[in-house]
Amino acid sequence: MAVETDVLDELRRLRTRVPRLAGSLAATVDGLVLAHDAPDTEPEGLAALTAAALGVAHRMTDAAGRGEFRELLVRGSLGYIATYAAGTTAVLTLLADDRVNVGRLHLEGRRSGARIASLVDTAIGPGGGRHADRPATREGAGAPDATDRARPIGTLPVRTPQRPTHRPRPQTGG
Secondary structure: OHHHHHHHHHHHHHHHHOOOEEEEEEEEOOOOEEEEEOOOOOHHHHHHHHHHHHHHHHHHHHHOOOOOOOEEEEEEOOEEEEEEEEOOOEEEEEEEEOOOOHHHHHHHHHHHHHHHHHHHHHHHOOOOOOOOOOOOOOOOOOOOOHHHHHOOOOOOOOOOOOOOOOOOOOOOOO
């Protein structure tokens, strides 16, 4: 498919624009690899972890009332992992050395995320993707309820804490 080639070209250009960039990966929001330029990494595993981190980041921004997810930065002892939204169906993850210019990383990561979003949205349409024709359902449940039908595939439902309906039994020491 042409979109993967175009996305891979963008990832390679990104590496030339950001010194100390060790690798990059573009994936769908549900963890499937679109393209990668990340030597010495397992792209499928990184895409799956990116999707999991994306789900948590979406919930955090929602719970904190900070609007739509834009980016996530993780710093480890050997460098950075930066994740950027790339439209509604894709995400960009960058791996950088510990001496990278973080401002430059953000600037170029945001630009590339926007380019990848336009490439993916042009190819499959906004809100499209491999599951766009299927309603979001809860596993093991019957028909989806109204909140599940409104929720796009690849996003997590938000649970609100509730008090238990039963009283826990007192624990006996022993």
